[in-house]
Amino acid sequence: QSLVSTARWGVIYEVRSTRARLILLPAKEDWDPACGAYANTEDLDTDRWFQEDPIIDSVHCFPGTDCGLLNGYDILSLQPYGDRDTAGANNTVHRLFSMEWTGNLIVVKRGRFDPSRAVHISRSEINLINTLVHRYVHVYLAKQT
Numbered sequence: 708q709s710l711v712s713t714a715r716w717g718v719i720y721e722v723r724s725t726r727a728r729l730i731l732l733p734a735k736e737d738w739d740p741a742c743g744a745y746a747n748t749e750d751l752d753t754d755r756w757f758q759e760d761p762i763i764d765s766v767h768c769f770p771g772t773d774c775g776l777l778n779g780y781d782i783l784s785l786q787p788y789g790d791r792d793t794a795g796a797n798n799t800v801h802r803l804f805s806m807e808w809t810g811n812l813i814v815v816k817r818g819r820f821d822p823s824r825a826v827h828i829s830r831s832e833i834n835l836i837n838t839l840v841h842r843y844v845h846v847y848l849a850k851q852t
Contacts, residue, residue: 715751716827718836720799720812727799727837729830732815747823748781748815756811758794761785765817769839770846778826779817780836782843785810804841806848812840 713734720727732751748763761783768775785794800808814836818824828836 713746715746715815715825716829717751717816718814718828718833719756720797720803720808720814720840721756722794722797722799722811724799725802727803727833727840729828729833730813732813732825746825748783748817748825751815751825753783753813756813757783757785759785761813764843766839766843770842771849772842776839778819779822780839781815781817781825782840783813783815800840800844803837804844806841806844808844808848812844814840 714731716729717732718727719730732753734746734750735752753761762785764782764784766776766780766782794810797808797810797812800806800812814828816826816828816832818826
């Protein structure tokens with residue numbers, strides 16, 4: 708009997724924290740690894756951090772540029788200035804990037820050869836993820852003004 712890992716390491720930028728950190732995102736209870744497919748971002752359980760289903764933005768290049776990334780990334784959030792998000796100001800984003808963002812952000816890495824597959828983020832990738840989120844927030848906020 709082989710065991711299939713049903714959880715993936717992601718990075719969270721949490722409202723109540725001041726730093727980005729790795730978190731283990733378990734698969735949703737209704738996801739069945741026996742179907743033969745690997746978990747994708749939609750299969751991961753984010754209910755602890757989002758009261759509603761988050762919006763998933765897939766990123767293939769550094770936001771605002773044509774600079775491609777080896778892997779794709781999914782950035783999960785609620786609409787930061789909509790009525791739906793009552794989580795409050797994101798202290799991590801404010802401390803790291805001096806920008807205002809409302810609610811949590813979670814980053815999930817996708818497979819290089821199978822982009823539908825969620826894969827682990829390692830501790831050594833945190834600086835890359837920070838740069839990616841900084842650009843993402845900057846570009847998103849610029850579009851809102």
